[in-house]
Amino acid sequence: MRHTWVGQPQTVLALVVLVVNDHMLKAAWPGFVTGKLSDVAGLILFPALLDLVIRRPGVSIAITGVGFTLVKTTAAGAWLASEAWTAVWGPSKVLADPTDLLALPALWVAWWACRHPVPVHKAVVYLVVPPAVLAVAATSAAAYDWPYEARNVESAGDEIVVHTSGGYGHGDDTIAYRTRDGVTWHKWISLEQPKPVTRACLPDVCYRITPGRLRVDEGRDGRWTTVWQVPDEVRDRLARSHPEIPYSNGEPVGAVSVAVTERLVVAANGTDGIALRDAGGAWHRLGLGPDGFDAALAAPLTTPGRYDVLDHVAVAALAAALLAVFTGTRHPLVLIGGALMVAGVRFGLSTAEDWGLLGLANGVLLWLPGGGLVAWGVALAAPPARLAAVTVVSGLLGGLAVLAPFAGWSHGWPDFYAQASDLARVTFMVMAIAGAVAGFVTSRPR
Numbered sequence: 001m002r003h004t005w006v007g008q009p010q011t012v013l014a015l016v017v018l019v020v021n022d023h024m025l026k027a028a029w030p031g032f033v034t035g036k037l038s039d040v041a042g043l044i045l046f047p048a049l050l051d052l053v054i055r056r057p058g059v060s061i062a063i064t065g066v067g068f069t070l071v072k073t074t075a076a077g078a079w080l081a082s083e084a085w086t087a088v089w090g091p092s093k094v095l096a097d098p099t100d101l102l103a104l105p106a107l108w109v110a111w112w113a114c115r116h117p118v119p120v121h122k123a124v125v126y127l128v129v130p131p132a133v134l135a136v137a138a139t140s141a142a143a144y145d146w147p148y149e150a151r152n153v154e155s156a157g158d159e160i161v162v163h164t165s166g167g168y169g170h171g172d173d174t175i176a177y178r179t180r181d182g183v184t185w186h187k188w189i190s191l192e193q194p195k196p197v198t199r200a201c202l203p204d205v206c207y208r209i210t211p212g213r214l215r216v217d218e219g220r221d222g223r224w225t226t227v228w229q230v231p232d233e234v235r236d237r238l239a240r241s242h243p244e245i246p247y248s249n250g251e252p253v254g255a256v257s258v259a260v261t262e263r264l265v266v267a268a269n270g271t272d273g274i275a276l277r278d279a280g281g282a283w284h285r286l287g288l289g290p291d292g293f294d295a296a297l298a299a300p301l302t303t304p305g306r307y308d309v310l311d312h313v314a315v316a317a318l319a320a321a322l323l324a325v326f327t328g329t330r331h332p333l334v335l336i337g338g339a340l341m342v343a344g345v346r347f348g349l350s351t352a353e354d355w356g357l358l359g360l361a362n363g364v365l366l367w368l369p370g371g372g373l374v375a376w377g378v379a380l381a382a383p384p385a386r387l388a389a390v391t392v393v394s395g396l397l398g399g400l401a402v403l404a405p406f407a408g409w410s411h412g413w414p415d416f417y418a419q420a421s422d423l424a425r426v427t428f429m430v431m432a433i434a435g436a437v438a439g440f441v442t443s444r445p446r
Helices: 009-028 032-054 057-073 075-089 098-103 106-115 122-140 232-238 310-329 332-355 357-381 386-410 417-443
Strands: 002-004 118-120 145-156 159-168 174-179 186-190 199-201 206-209 215-220 223-229 253-260 265-270 274-277 283-289 292-294
Touching (some): 009 106, 032 057, 057 075, 206 253, 206 265, 332 357
Antiparallel strands (some): 002 118, 145 159, 199 206, 265 274
16 A cells, blocks of 8 residues: 555546546536536646656646646647647647636645545556546547538529538538528538539539539530639649648549539539639639638638658658668668668658657667667778768758759649659659769778
């Protein structure tokens, strides 16, 4: 038996309240009381968990109070907390809310609990700590803010109905917007969606979309003409302009459905919002936000495309540097260790998105022994000191060779992301071979 703060009745009660409130009460009675109840319970529970590591009760409580205050009152604190929880638990968003500071007096309860520990068996501690850690993590990570997108559109009499999704939490229900004039929109909950259609007609005219492209064609008397479009190379950048696109193919921008009434034509274009032809025949791009459609919410057509390729740049730089080291030492241990290092970095970075720190840790399991083998091989080969400079330069040029084509694509050349990918492969191979040759020549006996 030992006296422990974690096993104190107030601490265990805070754990129970936290779990019940987050998983039952918030869903049944969302609002001010249930929101603050989680903060109170968390402030009682978290210092006891933190003190298992710090072993200084006063310091644990102080860190909890200061950290909670910074997160709830500053944008930087909320951002740092969001990034930390995203790295560990996946996409998360911690919200700054100064009213949550009303829960700070709960730290006095935590202090009282630490000053009055109770004898608890170690087995109880082992049973309490894991669910306590999970409970604190769950209450700290807010629901993810998904991009808004127009998923479908239909005509209902003289009205156009646009079905959307996205936003904070991104629940199962979707929000729909109805309009008769394209100016005034009425918001409502849609439980079901119709099947998307790529062609909609009136008695004398038809309109069609090409799925995946930002284009609308008009058909009269059997002849089709394009009446609205965004060039494909611009669409390619728009498709990757959102900071958090939850699509494996990276292209959620493109027409998916079209509808027409006597006054309006509307095409649903995913995260790009909608294309609307008003009663006067003019076309507009309307972006989508929490309050509906607005032309001001549409991403500018000059928006640079995002190129989240830093993991590829890191792997390329490491691979180019290690190739120069191998040709400079020509030792098999360097080749084997280098392969392990590249595999470890690549695996760790690729799995970090889904597994957080656990994914990075798995990569380290390969990276560390690989680095040891490389160091061993270099020590045995004893190459000239100038190989270090060649290695650094080769690594920098290898990473730059991958980064430069994507940076160029983002600002207009090449036209498409796929072309930038192909160009990055070619430039990397050129730079890697040049680095390998430089490493060989540098270490060749004179």
